[in-house]
Amino acid sequence: MDLDASEIVGDDRIKEECAVIGVIGDSEAANYCYLGLFAMQHRGQEGAGIVSTDGSAMYAHRDMGLVADVFDEAAIARLPGYCAVGHTRYATFGTKDWQNLQPLVANFADNSFAIAHNGNLINANEIRHQLEADGAIFSATTDTEVVLHLVARAVKQKTIAEKVAAGLKDVRGAYSLVVTTYNRMIAIRDPAGVRPLSLGKLGNGYIVASETCAFDLVGATFIREIEPGEILEITKDGEMNSTFLPKLENTAFCVFEYIYFARPDSQLEGKNVYSVRKALGAELAKEHPADADLVIPVPDSGVPSSIGYAQEAGLPMEFGLIRNHYVGRTFIEPKQSIRDFGVRVKLNANPGVFEGKRVVVVDDSIVRGTTCRKLVKMLRGAGAKEIHFRISSPPTVGSCHYGIDTPSKDELVASKYQLDEILEYIGADSLGYLSIEGVYRAVGEERKSYCDACFSSEYRLGLPQQCERPAHVRSNRPKSKAK
Numbered sequence: 003m004d005l006d007a008s009e010i011v012g013d014d015r016i017k018e019e020c021a022v023i024g025v026i027g028d029s030e031a032a033n034y035c036y037l038g039l040f041a042m043q044h045r046g047q048e049g050a051g052i053v054s055t056d057g058s059a060m061y062a063h064r065d066m067g068l069v070a071d072v073f074d075e076a077a078i079a080r081l082p083g084y085c086a087v088g089h090t091r092y093a094t095f096g097t098k099d100w101q102n103l104q105p106l107v108a109n110f111a112d113n114s115f116a117i118a119h120n121g122n123l124i125n126a127n128e129i130r131h132q133l134e135a136d137g138a139i140f141s142a143t144t145d146t147e148v149v150l151h152l153v154a155r156a157v158k159q160k161t162i163a164e165k166v167a168a169g170l171k172d173v174r175g176a177y178s179l180v181v182t183t184y185n186r187m188i189a190i191r192d193p194a195g196v197r198p199l200s201l202g203k204l205g206n207g208y209i210v211a212s213e214t215c216a217f218d219l220v221g222a223t224f225i226r227e228i229e230p231g232e233i234l235e236i237t238k239d240g241e242m243n244s245t246f247l248p249k250l251e252n253t254a255f256c257v258f259e260y261i262y263f264a265r266p267d268s269q270l271e272g273k274n275v276y277s278v279r280k281a282l283g284a285e286l287a288k289e290h291p292a293d294a295d296l297v298i299p300v301p302d303s304g305v306p307s308s309i310g311y312a313q314e315a316g317l318p319m320e321f322g323l324i325r326n327h328y329v330g331r332t333f334i335e336p337k338q339s340i341r342d343f344g345v346r347v348k349l350n351a352n353p354g355v356f357e358g359k360r361v362v363v364v365d366d367s368i369v370r371g372t373t374c375r376k377l378v379k380m381l382r383g384a385g386a387k388e389i390h391f392r393i394s395s396p397p398t399v400g401s402c403h404y405g406i407d408t409p410s411k412d413e414l415v416a417s418k419y420q421l422d423e424i425l426e427y428i429g430a431d432s433l434g435y436l437s438i439e440g441v442y443r444a445v446g447e448e449r450k451s452y453c454d455a456c457f458s459s460e461y462r463l464g465l466p467q468q469c470e471r472p473a474h475v476r477s478n479r480p481k482s483k484a485k
């Protein structure tokens with residue numbers, strides 16, 4: 003099977019992975035946002051931004067790069083005020099398009115509005131065309147800008163929460179939003195609750211963030227999650243008011259947050275992500291045992307499930323693969339050539355661990371298949387006698403349209419090939435994926451309140467409309483060869 007001959011089919015969707023944060027009621031609001039974004043850097047490494055307000059003006063600092071590089075003391079000092087919202091972003095396309103960096107800011111007739119968005123809107127293009135036909139001007143290509151326009155146009159509504167509710171009425175897709183105006187912060191989660199968003203207490207004020215690991219760093223206490231469909235307003239004085247968008251019969255929280263995306267020390271739906279990942283590994287060991295001497299995790303994402311696998315199987319676990327922490331996550335490097343290079347420099351086989359051994363190698367997912375193919379070669383070179391690859395999620399067969407940057411369907415090895423073909427491609431002795439039922443046993447919940455489209459191709463919120471975009475919006479990404 004010659005996978006190298008397959009072509010990446012360019013698609014011009016803007017796919018974003020992000021973290022959002024907001025702090026209100028503290029004169030160090032921007033500084034706390036900076037720290038929280040730093041804790042959530044794994045959710046987006048391409049750009050970061052913070053917008054603060056002191057009630058009379060909005061102050062913004064946004065740039066391409068990692069949080070620690072984008073901000074220095076001087077930049078944070080230029081973000082005064084009692085409220086700040088922040089964002090980290092990764093998008094496959096438009097790497098250099100600075101205008102897409104968030105939070106986006108707009109001036110309305112009587113207020114200003116800064117917005118940070120995690121997720122993807124599936125009918126943003128359509129709404130944008132309608133607005134443009136009506137004379138609206140857009141300065142960015144991100145789907146979030148349509149929300150600004152829709153809220154600004156809700157002129158009949160009096161309060162900002164009413165405007166937000168009216169503006170979001172026709173928006174479909176995934177959105178966890180944090181907004182600040184001159185006098186309040188608003189946290190919003192789409193009615194399906196696809197992306198996480200939590201509320202915490204921070205000194206005399208409040209904090210909202212995509213993940214609770216941000217609370218730990220700033221010393222905030224977790225209060226609760228923002229509910230699906232909730233519009234939560236918090237004033238400077240700490241007054242809170244919740245209203246709700248129309249309820250859905252079933253919510254659709256992203257199960258991939260548990261499998262890969264969230265940090266293991268975060269809490270989602272009251273569950274510790276690390277514990278869920280261990281349970282995923284234990285289920286994997288039950289479904290796909292192997293006659294082996296050792297269990298080896300693929301760091302970092304495969305470590306918790308590997309521990310669970312080893313404990314369940316009663317096998318010793320060894321750190322047979324050592325990671326160089328100064329290389330970014332291979333998958334998120336924008337260029338294919340850099341990604342391939344990254345696999346080699348990122349992980350190295352620890353000498354002496356593999357010689358003559360039958361090993362179970364555990365990772366969280368196979369996307370293109372390049373990582374495990376290279377690992378198998380490396381481990382054979384290091385003397386492994388048998389290699390049994392085990393994956394703590396089902397085959398990844400569909401792209402995410404709700405805010406995770408999965409490559410297009412054509413690049414996903416499991417969307418084109420059967421298990422035996424994938425096994426042949428990666429060159430291991432056996433391959434086992436966790437079943438979808440196994441995933442929900444580990445999560446301890448019923449499947450009906452989750453989105454698992456990347457494993458099932460069931461897009462519960464629908465697919466983005468295939469509508470023609472104007473030439474200036476389209477990415478001109480060249481077709482390239484998949485590896």
Ligand code: 5GP
Nearest residue numbers: 303331333334367368369370371372373407
């Ligand atoms: P592959 O080489 O098969 O394309 O990638 C597999 C690796 O990508 C796995 O180790 C997995 O942890 C990682 N991965 C899976 N999904 C994502 C994602 O959405 N973003 C990033 N950065 N890595 C991912």
Ligand code: MG
Nearest residue numbers: 301302303304
């Ligand atoms: Mg990984």
